[in-house]
Amino acid sequence: DSGVTQTPKHLITATGQRVTLRCSPRSGDLSVYWYQQSLDQGLQFLIQYYNGEERAKGNILERFSAQQFPDLHSELNLSSLELGDSALYFCASSVARGGQGDYYGYTFGSGTRLTVV
Amino acid sequence: KNQVEQSPQSLIILEGKNCTLQCNYTVSPFSNLRWYKQDTGRGPVSLTIMTFSENTKSNGRYTATLDADTKQSSLHITASQLSDSASYICVVSDRGSTLGRLYFGRGTQLTVWP
Numbered sequence: 001d002s003g004v005t006q007t008p009k010h011l012i013t014a015t016g017q018r019v020t021l022r023c024s025p026r027s028g029d030l031s032v033y034w035y036q037q038s039l040d041q042g043l044q045f046l047i048q049y050y051n052g053e054e055r056a057k058g059n060i061l062e063r064f065s066a067q068q069f070p071d072l073h074s075e076l077n078l079s080s081l082e083l084g085d086s087a088l089y090f091c092a093s094s095v096a097r098g099g100q101g102d103y104y105g106y107t108f109g110s111g112t113r114l115t116v117v
Numbered sequence: 118k119n120q121v122e123q124s125p126q127s128l129i130i131l132e133g134k135n136c137t138l139q140c141n142y143t144v145s146p147f148s149n150l151r152w153y154k155q156d157t158g159r160g161p162v163s164l165t166i167m168t169f170s171e172n173t174k175s176n177g178r179y180t181a182t183l184d185a186d187t188k189q190s191s192l193h194i195t196a197s198q199l200s201d202s203a204s205y206i207c208v209v210s211d212r213g214s215t216l217g218r219l220y221f222g223r224g225t226q227l228t229v230w231p
Contacts, residue, residue, distance in 0.1 A: 002160060042206070042221040043161070090160050108153075108160030 003027065004093050004109035012115045018079040021112045025072055025093030031055070032074040033094075033106065034066055038087040049074055081116045088113050119144040121209050123222035131230050134197055138225045140190040140207030148210040152181050152192045155204045155224065164192070164205075197229045 003026035013019055025032050034046040036059075045058030049068035060066075063081075068074040078085060094106030121142045130136050142150070149168045153161035165174045165181040167190075173182045178195045194201055204224040211218050 002162070004160070040223070042223045044221075045219065088158070092160075108162070110160045111158070113158065 002107045002109060004029075004091060004107050006089075006091050006109035006112050008112060009110065010113050010115075012117060013081060015081055015083060015116055017081050017116075018077065019081065019114065021076040021078070021089050021091075021114070023074045023076070023091030023093075023109060025074070025091075026107050029093035029095050029106070030072065031094045031106070032068055032072070033092045034060075034074070034076050035090040035092065036087050037090060037111075038084075041087075043090065046076070078114070083116050086114055086116045119209075119211060119218075119220050121207055121220045121222040123205075123207050123225050125225060126223070127226040127228070129228045129230060130197055132197060132199060135193065135195050136197060136227065138192045138194075138205050138207075138227070140192070140209075140222055142188050142190070142207070142209045142220070144188075144209040144211045144220050146211060147185060147188075150181075150183055150190050150210070151208040152179070152190075153206040153208060155206055157203070161206055194227075197227075199229050199231060202227060202229045 005024040007022045031050045033048045035043045037043050046060040047066050048056040052068050063079050066076045088111045090111045091109045092106045124139045151166045152164040154164055155161040164176050164179050167174050167183045169185050180193045183190045204226050206224040207222040209220045
């Protein structure tokens with residue numbers, strides 16, 4: 001157990017629908033990062049939050065949004081889903097304020113597998 | 118363009134054998150390089166992280182090397198085990214402080230056969 005909790009583990013939904021993925025960071029970590037990993041693709045950075053505020057944006061579609069709550073858990077909202085949104089979505093957390101490149105590194109959760117049919 | 122290229126794309130070895138995975142990058146300015154192991158359907162787990170001044174780092178049977186001049190890294194696995202079957206991902210950071218970005222390779226899929 002990495003200490004980063006993601007729910008649900010699996011999600012199957014229809015095109016056009018909206019889903020919410022949840023991430024609880026490791027205790028003490030203030031930064032949360034979201035990544036998308038499509039089949040046979042590398043991890044793509046979506047967005048980072050630090051202590052409730054958006055810190056950095058990557059290749060996140062306008063149909064996607066995220067937020068981090070006062071208890072530091074984060075939610076990734078995916079709307080108007082398309083078949084191409086089917087992927088593994090990972091959350092990572094770190095204690096540091098810095099961006100993805102922070103030396104202290106961070107810990108990944110086990111991911112949510114989203115299947116859009 | 119900042120990129121991370123890994124080779125080979127896939128590799129099959131017999132249990133007990135050694136292997137070496139390669140990573141070439143063009144990321145600049147360089148901050149640090151990490152190797153992750155990702156089991157199928159699971160999140161990546163960090164194996165090693167190296168900064169510019171480090172040219173080798175070990176974690177058990179895993180040894181990573183870094184040549185910052187040629188922008189190459191390798192991950193050497195000694196005495197492979199069935200549990201080493203996974204994707205190994207090379208990740209390079211372009212900055213060590215605020216708003217640094219990570220660049221991910223596509224990974225090398227390693228399969229260890231008994």
